Amino acid sequence: MDKLTDYSTDYIVITEDHDLNQYCDSWKNKPYLALDTEFMRTDSFYPKVALLQVSDGERNFLIDPLSIADWEQFIALMLAPEITKIFHSCSEDLLVFIRQFGLLPSPVFDTQVANAFLNQGFGLSYQNMVSEQLGIDVPKGETRSNWLQRPLSAQQLDYAALDVAYLPEIYLRQKEALAAMNKLVWVEEDCQRLGNNYKEELAQDFSQTYRNISAAWQLDEEQLVILKVLAEWREKRARHRDKPRNWIIKDKELVTIAKSIPENIEQLSQIEGLNTNFIHYEGRALITLIQDNLNIDAEKLPEALPRPLSNGQKKIFKKAQLLVEKKAGELNLPIEVLGRKRTLISVFQEILKLKSSATEELIDVDKMNLPDELLGWRKEILVEGLLEVLQ
Incomplete structure (x- = not known):
């Protein structure tokens, strides 16, 4: 197929509650909605939501979350079991929905997942997928622009609309091809499983975050107790301050503290990598946390983590x-x-x-x-x- 160049697409910008509710009424009868998000996350823990894009297969809509207050009908649509929510590479989008609405959209269909099952590329970008399947070039020029600025430029709005404009057509093509290959059920199962990665996020349970620290396997059970509570403390601190985890304290330093188990501020200050400001503001809290979790009952000790393969x-x-x-x-x-x-x-x-x-x-x-x-x-x-x- 000869490649086309089509940088224009129609869209409606929604900045008023009553307009959003009006369009939500029309979306209730749709079998699917394609969705995307624009956000900023350069120096924060949480994504700062800047735009929500929707395509119902006929028109494209750009919802300004900085102007909307009433999300009740939109939230109901995101949870409606009869409406499939189409994304491409949805992991970050799902985090945005959890942050903005406290929910995971369901059911979800991820066109990147489907593309892999069709053996048309694993982890293929949206631009490459649209180019290969529809022969249309989608520009990438606004990816790193400031999405929190107002007003958004015409180039930003065009880019945002294009990010959902082609998803419905690709979804329908993929669904037909997968059904013919008897793989549609597999894709639907995998797409629904995507939400399992966010159980801790939804439950606000951070007790297992220490398991994500790569060097945790080096610690014995008593040291793991300390790493466990330190990792949970860092997670809560990062969220409270809305800063990246490593801006609070790095993984390597958490492991070093857990290995050495300092008993006082002086011993804590001798640990390489910890700056004086951190020790001044957070040191006493950490020492108290460590001391409170020494000599706990054996049955409460976390199980040692698996070692790397020999x-x-x-x-x-x-x-x-x-x-x-x-x-x-x-x-x-x-x-x-x-x-x-x-x-x-x-x-x-x-x-x-x-x-x-x-x-x-x-x-x-x-x-x-x-x-x-x-x-x-x-x-x-x-x-x-x-x-x-x-x-």
Whole structure:
């Protein structure tokens, strides 16, 4: 197909509550709505929402969240089970919805996910997807512009509208192609699972954030207790001050504190990397937190985290990767879609943990704590084979 150049698109800017409610009434009868967001997040913990884009397949709408106060009808649409919400690469957009509305839109269809299942590119950008599927070039010039400025420029508004204008057409094409390949149910399942990444965010439960610190495996159980409470403290502090986590204190410094377990400000000040201002303003709170979590009951100690794979284990793990590669080829799927390396490693580590305490030689899959990603359709296709190889 010859490539077209079409930088113009019609859109309606919504800045009044009554206008938004009027359009929400018309969207109630739509089977789908395409959505996108523009936000700023250069020096803050939370995204600062600047614009919400909607396409109903006929017209495009740009909603100014800085002017709207009444979101009740819009929120109802975002939760309406009969209306599919179409995004492209929705992870950051979902964070915006949680921040702005305290909810996750549902049901969600992510065209980037669908594109991968069609084996048309894993992690493909919106611009490249539109170019390849529709032959239309979408400009990227306003990506880094100031979206919180008012008024927004005509170039910004055009760019924002184009970010949703082509999603309905692509969604319909993808849905038809996936149904013909018997993969539509798989995509819908994976898209709904995207929301699982935000359970802690919605519940405001940060007790497990320490597990995201890469060096946490180096710590014993008593040190992990300290890292656990420090990571939770940092998470709450970053949110309260609306600053990035590492602006409060870096992962490396949290691990060093947890290893050394300082008893007073003097010992804390000797830890490399901590600046004097941090110690002055936060030091006493940290020392109190540490002291309050020493000598806790054994049953309350967090379980030691899995160590990186040894050289011998890596050889076994390579066989699992080859199995995934073979299965992916048979299903005409990218390897990353069927089983990401991080997911496979977590399965192997779970098997190693169970085998270390099991009396039986073989592990029963039903006794395993599988990652969400390996439940559903992947469990039937992949998990039994993985167990056979990894055991």
